[in-house]
Amino acid sequence: MSRPVIFDLFHTLVHGADDERDRVVGEMALVVGVAPAALVAAYHATWRDRLVRWDVEETVRILAGRLGGTPTDEQVTRAGGHRRALARRVLGTVSTATLDVLDALRDDGRSLALISNATSETAEAWPQSPLARRFDVAVFSCEVGLAKPHPAIYRIAAERLGVAPAECVFVGDGADGELAGAAAVGMNVLRTTEHNDTDPSWGGRAFATLGDLPALLRESAGLSSASTSDGRVG
Structure with missing residues (x-):
């Protein structure tokens, strides 16, 4: 056998599209009103939580909040859409x-x-x-x-x-x-x-x-x- x-x-x-991931997170930061570099750093620092605990909307809401942002539900959804589109692109490669x-x-x-x-x-x-x-x-x-x-x-x-x-x-x-x-x-x-x-x-x-x-x-x-x-x- x-x-x-x-x-x-x-x-x-x-x-892995590592550079594109950082670029996309920077774009998400602009949607939710926080500094792009800060959100990219927060994404890197919380990789374990994102892998096993948080979905994409939780991630956006939690990290933006830690950085002083107060995104609306609509902004969180829009930002999450950037990550979902990235996932489809990467798997499509x-x-x-x-x-x-x-x-x-x-x-x-x-x-x-x-x-x-x-x-x-x-x-x-x-x-x-x-x-x-x-x-x-x-x-x-x-x-x-x-x-x-x-x-x-x-x-x-x-x-x-x-x-x-x-x-x-x-x-x-x-x-x-x-x-x-x-x-x-x-x-x-x-x-x-x-x-x-x-x-x-x-x-x-x-x-x-x-x-x-x-x-x-x-x-x-x-x-x-x-x-x-x-x-x-x-």
């Missing part, structure tokens, strides 16, 4: 080559799952993205109240796939300590550097182009399950 593959989203399947890789993995008989540290607007945009229909399971931090590298979020994905964590291959760029988190629950780990060389200190196996993944997995099918550090896959 082919091992299921669990993917990270940002900087793995799509670019997935390349045909990446979609072809996912299709090839499915053709190889592999189940696919996603684990993403993501805010609510990404989870909302996901069902309409070209990625969604290629995945059997999608686990978003904002929906389960947990973020990588918490071990439970990996176990949730494996459970929804109907397998043990040790039966899964995890593929990610390494942000937020996700590679070590996956290895800690027994997953086989591969680091991708296609979009960003996020975790160069990771000692396990890495590859530069997502298009190499199907062949890499097939070639490794006879190997034993990984230890927590050797990066072998099956």
Whole structure:
């Protein structure tokens, strides 16, 4: 049986669009009447709360209030619309080559799952993205109240796939300590550097182009399950 593959989203399947995120938050600041640089800084400082606790409107209202703003409901809604539009744009940037890789993995008989540290607007945009229909399971931090590298979020994905964590291959760029988190629950780990060389200190196996993944997995099918550090896959 082919091992299921669990993917990270940002900087793995799509670019993270970090600069555009800051630009959009600056635009939102003008809508709600606070300083753009201050709101951008507040967004960076509250990333964990935004990933697991607040939806987009809560985020705008809370952070604007902390900065001395008193936005109306209409302003909060307008500002939130900027983030929702950004989420749709980012998910829409997935390349045909990446979609072809996912299709090839499915053709190889592999189940696919996603684990993403993501805010609510990404989870909302996901069902309409070209990625969604290629995945059997999608686990978003904002929906389960947990973020990588918490071990439970990996176990949730494996459970929804109907397998043990040790039966899964995890593929990610390494942000937020996700590679070590996956290895800690027994997953086989591969680091991708296609979009960003996020975790160069990771000692396990890495590859530069997502298009190499199907062949890499097939070639490794006879190997034993990984230890927590050797990066072998099956």
